[in-house]
Amino acid sequence: xxxxxxxxxxxxxxLLWVMGSAIVWFPGSGRIKNAIPHMLIIAGIAxxxxxxxxxxxxxxxxxxxxxxxxxxxxxxxxxxxxxxxxLRWRYKWFLSYSIMMSLVFIIINLxxxxxxxxxxxxxxxxxxxVPHVIVYIFGYALLGAATLVSVKGLYLDYFRTFRKSxxxxxDNLVYLGFAFLTLGLLFGAIWAKEAWGxxxxxxxxxxWAFVTWLAYLxxxxxxHFHPSRVRTPLWMLSCAFIILxxxxxxxxxxxxxxxxxxxxx
Amino acid sequence: xxxKNKSKVEKGRKMWSDPWRYRESFTVALLLLATGILxxxxxxxxxxxxxxxxxxxxxxxxxxxxxxFLHLFYRKSxxxxxxxxxPAAVSSITLFSLVALLLGIIPQRGGSDxxxxxxxxxxxxxxxxxxxxxxxxxxxxGLVTLRRSLPLNWKNAGFLLNHAGLWIVIAGAxxxxxxxxxxxxDLHKGETIWYGYDAQNRTYELPFAVRLDNFHIEEYPxxxxxxxxxxxxxxxxxxxxxxxxxxxxxxxLPGYRITVEKFFPSAWPDGEGFMQSDETGSxxxxxxxxxxxxxxxxxxxxxxxxxxxxSPSYIMLGNNMVLAMTEPQTRRYISEVRIxxxxxxxxxxxxxxxxxxxVSGWRLYQFSYDTSRGKWSELSILEIVRDPWLPVxxxxxxxxxxxxxxxxxxxxxxxxxxxxx
Ligand code: HEM
Numbered sequence: 001x002x003x004x005x006x007x008x009x010x011x012x013x014x015l016l017w018v019m020g021s022a023i024v025w026f027p028g029s030g031r032i033k034n035a036i037p038h039m040l041i042i043a044g045i046a047x048x049x050x051x052x053x054x055x056x057x058x059x060x061x062x063x064x065x066x067x068x069x070x071x072x073x074x075x076x077x078x079x080x081x082x083x084x085x086x087l088r089w090r091y092k093w094f095l096s097y098s099i100m101m102s103l104v105f106i107i108i109n110l111x112x113x114x115x116x117x118x119x120x121x122x123x124x125x126x127x128x129x130v131p132h133v134i135v136y137i138f139g140y141a142l143l144g145a146a147t148l149v150s151v152k153g154l155y156l157d158y159f160r161t162f163r164k165s166x167x168x169x170x171d172n173l174v175y176l177g178f179a180f181l182t183l184g185l186l187f188g189a190i191w192a193k194e195a196w197g198x199x200x201x202x203x204x205x206x207x208w209a210f211v212t213w214l215a216y217l218x219x220x221x222x223x224h225f226h227p228s229r230v231r232t233p234l235w236m237l238s239c240a241f242i243i244l245x246x247x248x249x250x251x252x253x254x255x256x257x258x259x260x261x262x263x264x265x
Numbered sequence: 266x267x268x269k270n271k272s273k274v275e276k277g278r279k280m281w282s283d284p285w286r287y288r289e290s291f292t293v294a295l296l297l298l299a300t301g302i303l304x305x306x307x308x309x310x311x312x313x314x315x316x317x318x319x320x321x322x323x324x325x326x327x328x329x330x331x332x333x334f335l336h337l338f339y340r341k342s343x344x345x346x347x348x349x350x351x352p353a354a355v356s357s358i359t360l361f362s363l364v365a366l367l368l369g370i371i372p373q374r375g376g377s378d379x380x381x382x383x384x385x386x387x388x389x390x391x392x393x394x395x396x397x398x399x400x401x402x403x404x405x406x407g408l409v410t411l412r413r414s415l416p417l418n419w420k421n422a423g424f425l426l427n428h429a430g431l432w433i434v435i436a437g438a439x440x441x442x443x444x445x446x447x448x449x450x451d452l453h454k455g456e457t458i459w460y461g462y463d464a465q466n467r468t469y470e471l472p473f474a475v476r477l478d479n480f481h482i483e484e485y486p487x488x489x490x491x492x493x494x495x496x497x498x499x500x501x502x503x504x505x506x507x508x509x510x511x512x513x514x515x516x517x518l519p520g521y522r523i524t525v526e527k528f529f530p531s532a533w534p535d536g537e538g539f540m541q542s543d544e545t546g547s548x549x550x551x552x553x554x555x556x557x558x559x560x561x562x563x564x565x566x567x568x569x570x571x572x573x574x575x576s577p578s579y580i581m582l583g584n585n586m587v588l589a590m591t592e593p594q595t596r597r598y599i600s601e602v603r604i605x606x607x608x609x610x611x612x613x614x615x616x617x618x619x620x621x622x623x624v625s626g627w628r629l630y631q632f633s634y635d636t637s638r639g640k641w642s643e644l645s646i647l648e649i650v651r652d653p654w655l656p657v658x659x660x661x662x663x664x665x666x667x668x669x670x671x672x673x674x675x676x677x678x679x680x681x682x683x684x685x686x
Contacts, residue, residue: 088674121594121595122595122596122597122598122617122618122619123618123619125597125618125619126619175672176672176673178672179669179670179672179673180669180673182665182666182668182669182672183666183669186662186665186666186669189662190662193655194619194621195618195619195630196630197447197621197628197630197648197650198445198447198650198652199438199655199658199662200438202368202373202389202390204369207365207368207369208369210365211362211365211366211369214358214361214362214365215362217358218355218358218359218362221351221354221355221358222351222355224351225351225352225355251369254369254370
């Protein structure tokens with residue numbers, strides 16, 4: 001199996017997933033109508049998984065070295081996790097959202113195949129690199145969605161048409177996103193131990209990631225204690241996302257970040 | 266009572282009357298912060314030095330015993346109730362966030378002076394501020410863990426994993442710094458070294474010795490690019506990644522078609538060109554044929570990025586532009602070492618980035634080398650780390666990982682169960 005086979009596997013998987021996640025939304029029920037999306041999505045996961053496994057075997061190493069290769073895993077896990085979450089909670093929007101995210105990565109790999117040969121500095125050549133980045137991206141995606149909900153919530157609250165179901169939705173997104181953030185933080189710590197000798201050095205990137213994590217922790221506890229208050233937690237969510245954005249892109253520009261080992265420009 | 270009424274009561278209520286809520290909690294947080302700054306100002310020695318074993322262990326035991334004692338005998342007291350409640354949790358997490366935020370904004374450098382430094386703001390990671398914030402979090406988190414996780418049962422599992430896990434990580438990591446040792450070892454090829462040195466250049470004898478047999482660097486193939494010969498800058502019309510040079514390959518750069526006739530990863534100048542060589546200081550070199558797509562003109566020649574012994578070679582393209590080779594990027598740094606311990610046979614090991622072997626309670630990390638000689642370095646610098654508290658911290662980390670999976674699985678249900686109550 002080689003990269004030249006990717007267009008076939010990438011496009012077929014994308015088609016299967018798009019059809020599967022679209023049919024979920026169609027009206028009507030019945031055993032066949034209900035089974036079709038599952039079959040399509042599972043077929044896509046199996047096909048993509050087969051491609052990854054075959055590529056792994058033919059390369060003789062984990063296909064996790066180059067940026068293009070990491071995007072393959074993003075695409076695969078986004079699809080798979082979206083499906084698992086759908087099995088668990090029946091969130092149609094979540095399935096569609098993850099599949100859309102996954103398509104972005106498949107399309108990037110189809111359009112920019114020249115990135116496949118990109119080199120990776122030795123510190124990034126770690127088995128923790130891929131899971132660390134994947135869960136973080138996934139967490140960010142969910143918390144980004146939670147922020148959209150919070151902004152909509154603040155807007156509706158301003159016009160006094162706020163509905164409770166909205167904050168329930170943002171709670172769910174935050175719980176899921178926060179769990180992924182926790183996984184990302186911890187994978188990062190384990191990786192840092194393997195690569196740099198210590199799991200936590202209060203490097204600016206680490207510090208900001210930690211503050212982001214605490215900000216969502218505050219939201220979870222505040223909501224738990226005051227289930228009927230909405231305005232404060234909605235504001236908390238918006239602020240938390242600003243911290244998240246600083247942790248993600250902004251750190252590179254902070255005076256405290258000069259000499260950070262995690263700033264790759 | 267609805268939340269609205271609660272907050273009315275909150276407004277009319279006297280400060281410090283039971284039960285303490287947000288106003289009191291945040292006041293406590295601010296007082297703790299001020300106390301931290303004050304201690305820092307009045308003590309001559311900047312920051313906190315966590316004591317080593319057994320004092321750090323003892324400190325931890327006293328803290329845990331106190332929390333358990335409070336939980337067992339004073340559970341109903343207003344103070345314990347408050348500390349194990351959400352307002353204290355929210356304010357302690359906020360205080361911790363605030364201190365971490367300062368750490369993320371203020372550049373940290375040891376040894377600076379002025380009131381700002383004396384108050385601890387330039388060494389926050391070991392300041393009394395962070396100690397205060399951590400103690401507040403640990404007290405609140407510890408008491409709620411005891412209150413909510415006991416008696417142990419499946420319903421409490423998620424709560425226990427997350428809260429006890431975090432408690433163990435924070436406590437273990439802070440107390441563990443007392444026993445954490447990070448040293449450097451300079452290994453010159455052929456020499457056997459049995460000591461390391463710390464940031465202050467103090468040397469420490471080690472329970473093992475290391476001999477460097479070989480150090481080498483594996484590289485990616487070099488890349489070709491068009492540069493302005495006067496400034497050394499990449500030509501403006503080049504987009505994206507530069508092409509790697511492989512023998513027999515053909516590629517284009519704006520305005521030119523290029524064929525790689527020959528490529529030697531390691532070569533020595535020979536008359537007009539280069540020949541394959543394994544001499545120290547042999548750079549990579551490639552023979553290229555360049556065809557201008559405008560005029561159809563063809564040049565041919567050698568390019569090389571040079572080394573500490575050989576100067577670079579380019580192909581002139583006219584207009585002050587040159588076709589040149591970039592220095593190859595590193596794929597791996599590898600130290601081949603022989604390790605001698607007191608009890609076992611000597612063992613040959615490979616040390617590279619992301620692959621640090623374990624020896625007698627230490628881990629050996631590839632850290633640096635003689636950069637002026639690049640891949641012909643005869644020196645390899647290791648960073649060696651001993652962290653006896655790591656198993657404690659990892660226990661907490663794995664509890665948190667399990668706790669995160671629990672949230673992923675149960676996410677929403679934590680809420681629905683609560684609201685059903
Ligand atoms: C890994 C980090 C944490 C996670 C994932 C987490 C999660 C949760 C969740 C989901 C709840 C409510 C659900 C339930 O009652 O079972 C809760 C309650 C609570 N948490 Fe945390 N928490 C974390 C850290 C903390 C910290 C650092 C503190 C204190 C400083 C804290 C204090 C509390 C308190 C006081 C409650 C309310 C317990 C009650 O009385 O019902 N938590 N936490």
